[in-house]
Amino acid sequence: MATLEIRDLHVSVEGENGPKEILKGVDLTVKQGETHAIMGPNGSGKSTLAYSVAGHPKYTVTGGSVTLDGEDLLDMAVDERARAGLFLAMQYPVEVPGVTVSNFLRTSATAVRGEAPKLRTWVKEVKEAMARLSMDPAFAERNVNEGFSGGEKKRHEILQLELLKPKIAILDETDSGLDVDALRIVSEGVNRVRDSGEVGTLLITHYTRILRYIKPDHVHVFAGGRIVESGGAELADKLEEEGYAAYVKGGTPQ
Amino acid sequence: MSEAKIPAGSTAAGTIAVAAESTVATRMSAPPSFDVADFPVPHGREEEWRFTPLERLKGLHDGSATADGSMKVEVDAPEGVTVESVGRDDARLGKAGTPVDRVAAQAYSAFEKATVISVPKEAVLAEPLRIRLQGEGGTTYGHTVFDIGAFAEVAIVIDHTGDAVRAANVDFLIGDGAKVTFVSVQDWADTAVHCSQHNALIGRDASFKSVVVTFGGDAVRIHPRVNYAGPGGEAELYGLYFTDAGQHQEHRLFVDHEAPNCRSHVTYKGALQGQDAHAVWIGDVLIQKTAEGTDTYELNRNLVLTDGARVDSVPNLEIETGEIVGAGHASATGRFDDEQLFYLMARGIPADEARRLVVRGFFAELVQEIGIDDIEERLIARIETELGAAAA
Numbered sequence: 001m002a003t004l005e006i007r008d009l010h011v012s013v014e015g016e017n018g019p020k021e022i023l024k025g026v027d028l029t030v031k032q033g034e035t036h037a038i039m040g041p042n043g044s045g046k047s048t049l050a051y052s053v054a055g056h057p058k059y060t061v062t063g064g065s066v067t068l069d070g071e072d073l074l075d076m077a078v079d080e081r082a083r084a085g086l087f088l089a090m091q092y093p094v095e096v097p098g099v100t101v102s103n104f105l106r107t108s109a110t111a112v113r114g115e116a117p118k119l120r121t122w123v124k125e126v127k128e129a130m131a132r133l134s135m136d137p138a139f140a141e142r143n144v145n146e147g148f149s150g151g152e153k154k155r156h157e158i159l160q161l162e163l164l165k166p167k168i169a170i171l172d173e174t175d176s177g178l179d180v181d182a183l184r185i186v187s188e189g190v191n192r193v194r195d196s197g198e199v200g201t202l203l204i205t206h207y208t209r210i211l212r213y214i215k216p217d218h219v220h221v222f223a224g225g226r227i228v229e230s231g232g233a234e235l236a237d238k239l240e241e242e243g244y245a246a247y248v249k250g251g252t253p254q
Numbered sequence: 255m256s257e258a259k260i261p262a263g264s265t266a267a268g269t270i271a272v273a274a275e276s277t278v279a280t281r282m283s284a285p286p287s288f289d290v291a292d293f294p295v296p297h298g299r300e301e302e303w304r305f306t307p308l309e310r311l312k313g314l315h316d317g318s319a320t321a322d323g324s325m326k327v328e329v330d331a332p333e334g335v336t337v338e339s340v341g342r343d344d345a346r347l348g349k350a351g352t353p354v355d356r357v358a359a360q361a362y363s364a365f366e367k368a369t370v371i372s373v374p375k376e377a378v379l380a381e382p383l384r385i386r387l388q389g390e391g392g393t394t395y396g397h398t399v400f401d402i403g404a405f406a407e408v409a410i411v412i413d414h415t416g417d418a419v420r421a422a423n424v425d426f427l428i429g430d431g432a433k434v435t436f437v438s439v440q441d442w443a444d445t446a447v448h449c450s451q452h453n454a455l456i457g458r459d460a461s462f463k464s465v466v467v468t469f470g471g472d473a474v475r476i477h478p479r480v481n482y483a484g485p486g487g488e489a490e491l492y493g494l495y496f497t498d499a500g501q502h503q504e505h506r507l508f509v510d511h512e513a514p515n516c517r518s519h520v521t522y523k524g525a526l527q528g529q530d531a532h533a534v535w536i537g538d539v540l541i542q543k544t545a546e547g548t549d550t551y552e553l554n555r556n557l558v559l560t561d562g563a564r565v566d567s568v569p570n571l572e573i574e575t576g577e578i579v580g581a582g583h584a585s586a587t588g589r590f591d592d593e594q595l596f597y598l599m600a601r602g603i604p605a606d607e608a609r610r611l612v613v614r615g616f617f618a619e620l621v622q623e624i625g626i627d628d629i630e631e632r633l634i635a636r637i638e639t640e641l642g643a644a645a646a
Contacts, residue, residue: 054600057592082602090600094593097557098616104601107611111602143615160601 002032002069002085002167004053004200010063011045011052019060022048024225026064030168030200037203037211037236040222041244046204047091049222050172054088055081068168083112085167089157089174096144101156102126104144105163112164129162133189151182158189169193170202175210187213208240223247286352290317290363293356302355305534305566307502310473312393312419312447314357319419321364323392326416329371330384336372346370346399350425351453351479354508358451358477361395361421368397375403375429382409382437382626389418389446396422400436404429404457409626410436415470417443422450430457430484435465437629441636442470444501451477456516458484465624466522468495468503469636475504482513485547489518493535494620494633496640497563499528506536507552511545520552523620525613526563527640535585537569541578549579556587557616559609610641 011023022045030036040046052059053066055078066073073081096104105126110116117125130137133155145153154174161169171190175183191214193199203214211219211233219235220227221244228247229235283300284293295316296303303315313319331337340347347368353359373379385398402408406429414420428434440448448471454462468474480489489509497503509518524533537552556565569583590612598608617637624630 056596077605078596078599079602079604082600088600090597094597095588096594096597096612097555097588097590098613098618099611100615103611103615104598107603107607108598108601111604111607164601 002200004028004030004086004168004202005067006049006053006064007066008064009049009052009061009066011048011059011061013048013059021062022059022225023052026226028220028227030202032167032200033197034218035194035201035203035214035216036218036220037205037216038220038222038227039205039208039236039239041248042206044222045225046222047172050088050170050202050204053170054078054086079111083114087161087164087166087169089154089161089169089171091173091176093145093153093157095146097146099144100141101144102140105140105160108160109163126163129159132162132192133159134185135159150177151179154178154182154186155189158186161193162189165193165196166199168200168202170204172204173206174203175205175207183210184213190214208236211236221247282354286354287359288348288353288362290356290359293359296356302506305532306475306504307473310447310502311357311449314360314393314419314421314447314449317360319360319393319421321366321393321395323394323418324390325394325396325418325420326386326388326390328386328388331371332379332381332383334374334377335379335383338370338372339367340370342368344368344370346401346425346427347397348425350399350427350455351423351451351481353423353451354477354479355451357421357449357475358423361423361449361451362397364395364421365397368399370399370401372401373403373406373408376405377403378407379409382411385410385412387412387414387420389414389416389420389442391417393419396420397425398422399425399427400434401427402429402432402434405431407433408435410434411439411626411629412437413439413441414448415441415443417445419447420449424450424452426452426454426462428454428456428460428462430460432457432460434461435463435625437465437467437624437626438476439629440466440468440471440474440476442474444470444472446471447473449475452479454478454480454489456480456482456487456489459486461488461490463490463623464492466491466493466505467633468493468505469640471501471503473502475506477506477508479507480509480518482511482516485513485515487513487516489516490623491518491520491522492620492623493522493524494617495522495524495533496637497524497526497531497533498640498643499562500530502532502534504534506534506538508538509540509550509552511539511541511548511550514545515547516545517549518552519550521620522554523556523617524565525557525559525616525640526565527559529562531563532566533564534566535568537583539571539581539583541571541573541575541581543574546575546577547579548581550581552583554585555616557613558587558589559613606641610638613637613641
């Protein structure tokens with residue numbers, strides 16, 4: 001069973017006055033089939049956790065370890081991590097000029113699966129996945145994220161999640177900027193992948209709204225660069241009631 | 255109508271002017287002329303020279319470049335095509351257009367013999383007419399006229415390789431209803447300097463497709479220019495350039511809509527990589543008062559692959575009549591940056607393949623426009639080589 005293990009992870013970024021530590025010892029284990037929600041106030045470092053696990057060059061790991069099934073992820077390049085089974089749905093996916101969605105999806109699936117998907121079954125697979133996410137087929141011929149609305153970008157991220165079938169999926173604020181309809185469609189996509197039982201999901205969010213659609217097994221409160229409280233789904237209800245005030249001193253995350 | 259996404263170190267100060275009199279002409283420091291003496295030696299601050307590194311033109315602009323070089327010329331002329339070497343008194347010379355800057359006038363004033371290549375009327379050539387110019391060092395001047403008869407259909411390829419300091423004018427006299435595809439490949443050695451003015455005079459209901467492909471050279475400056483001899487003419491001007499570290503590649507287009515009901519469509523795309531790679535694109539379109547029913551659109555896109563490269567992209571559209579079908583332009587310069595690389599790699603795609611994916615996709619639609627298989631294949635291979643050089 002696939003397991004993502006994060007142990008005492010310390011991460012810093014280069015700031016104006018030298019390196020600044022953002023993650024201050026994160027411990028977390030996500031197993032295949034489980035869904036963990038990480039919730040926290042703005043600036044608590046929860047997105048940094050997502051991007052440093054995926055290997056974004058902006059972040060420097062200064063201590064700790066991240067393994068996927070015992071393999072050291074931190075030792076791998078970004079593309080190797082993806083091929084090892086890690087997926088990050090991004091909050092602000094970038095435009096890639098000149099590359100169509102269909103070309104991008106096929107290149108990506110070829111890289112992750114280790115061989116080019118058979119053309120006939122692939123076309124059908126993509127078409128069906130797009131239909132499930134209520135995406136217009138013409139979408140496939142547009143350039144990646146170019147001129148996409150916020151909702152289209154998120155659907156495109158979840159489309160990739162469905163096609164690439166990772167072992168561990170990190171969803172970074174996938175709910176942000178979505179109206180209720182789009183949130184429902186995107187959540188259903190995530191739930192289809194979860195229902196396979198083959199993916200461990202790490203759902204990073206500021207709001208509890210998405211948790212009405214995607215039920216977490218575990219909820220963690222993230223503040224000041226580490227997990228400060230963990231519990232079951234009921235912890236989300238408490239956050240809904242009380243907000244993050246209890247976890248930040250003097251209104252700023254510590 | 256216009257869009258822009260410009261990184262630091264680039265310009266795209268395009269204009270759309272509605273004017274009673276053309277400013278395209280007045281922006282030039284001297285009127286067009288066949289005589290080099292009519293042009294003052296440029297100092298670099300003139301509108302038409304401000305982007306060009308004059309010191310790298312090896313004297314083409316100031317009269318100091320004497321014709322001391324040699325150029326190996328091979329012509330593959332399909333049956334029915336006539337190739338003549340003529341003196342400067344031949345009436346067909348200079349009919350398609352007049353030199354617009356000092357270098358083009360220098361070329362006109364300095365060539366010894368011109369080449370006139372004629373395609374008879376109604377001839378449909380199954381194979382492209384190919385001219386290979388291989389520079390063997392030193393300065394050469396040239397003048398070539400393609401005289402295409404009415405309703406003829408022909409594809410012409412001029413392939414530039416080797417080392418040269420070259421200034422030339424290439425004229426196209428396109429008969430009524432003829433269809434001409436012209437591909438000019440600048441695949442020079444890294445040291446070459448090349449300035450060329452392409453003049454197309456498009457006959458009634460004729461069409462001219464030009465594909466300018468620039469990869470090589472130290473400094474390359476091309477002027478593709480179009481005039482219409484009658485109504486119903488169509489011009490499609492495509493360009494593709496890959497500008498590497500230290501290279502200067504400049505494409506200055508001008509479409510003069512004087513005749514009514516003509517169409518022009520311009521698409522130039524360039525990729526840049528490396529320190530001091532510099533691409534310049536100027537797209538001037540003039541719709542004269544007489545040119546009712548004009549339909550024109552011009553587009554320039556640039557993809558900056560690394561830091562240190564610079565793009566200057568200036569579309570200008572000047573409209574003297576409102577009775578037109580459409581007129582527009584767009585210029586956009588995008589960067590292939592760390593965030594795009596991260597995004598593609600986060601989907602399992604290795605770094606070098608990610609770069610290739612982006613550049614191939616960027617050029618794909620243009621490469622398909624060429625319609626000559628071996629040129630398309632060579633282009634794709636050349637793009638791969640350029641990308642390989644970047645990765646190394």
